[in-house]
Amino acid sequence: MSSSLEENPDALILSDDPFHPANLIPELCRSFYHLGWVTGTGGGVSIRINDKAYIAPSGVQKERIIPTDIFVLPYPLVEPPSPHTDRVFLRRPQKNLKESACTPLFWNAFDLRDAGSCVHTHSQNAVMATLLWPGEVFEISHQEMIKGVRTGGMGKALSYLDKLTVPIIDNTPFEEDLKDSMAAAMKKYPEAAGVLVRRHGVYVWGADWEKAKTQTECLDYLFEISVKMKLAGLPTLLTEQ
């Protein structure tokens, strides 16, 4: 980091550019709140641009965060000087805030997929899908919105004829303890664009915030319609084309 940024770390989050991550994260959280994705403080969105990751605070009303609430972390992470000391931040808020408990999960998307953004929702559509698909994966075929999802979240767009598979992991009492099982699911299902967490929600990533957002929208639509189809007794996987 340049010495001017060390002296004035707020320069990392203060910008007139509406597309600066510190401006975008509060805006995205407000729109996700109105979709029911980040109500009751949980869920959120992270953005990584090259060597900097922008992270929202934990346990606060996500629809009310402001740019000065944003944490900036170095990417890759810098090891803390001792195991008992806090993470290394490039910039942290002056308010008494802690970084999102989803940070290690967002890091899975950055490290394992080279993602530029990761969304975590507590959407009831995602949660219902994990309840109606009791196994290790959620699957659906023959839906137009499958075309809005990319292989591994980062590759080429799926075709209408591709089956969409999203792994499901079990929830843990603490969000950060999902890190290893999420990473294992990402390695076992390299073509998946997200990971569902049973009775909790979903993590979805993309090359940038736009792709993470639109893929989350497509997946949420697919979770919703598949739940409705299953409850209506309709098959969600077709063999014929």
Ligand SMILES: CSCCC(=O)C(=O)COP(=O)(O)O
């Ligand atoms: C009622 S939220 C429970 C914790 C959770 O699931 C979560 O996503 C927390 O995220 P945060 O960014 O608030 O640490």
Ligand SMILES: [Zn+2]
């Ligand atoms: Zn959560």
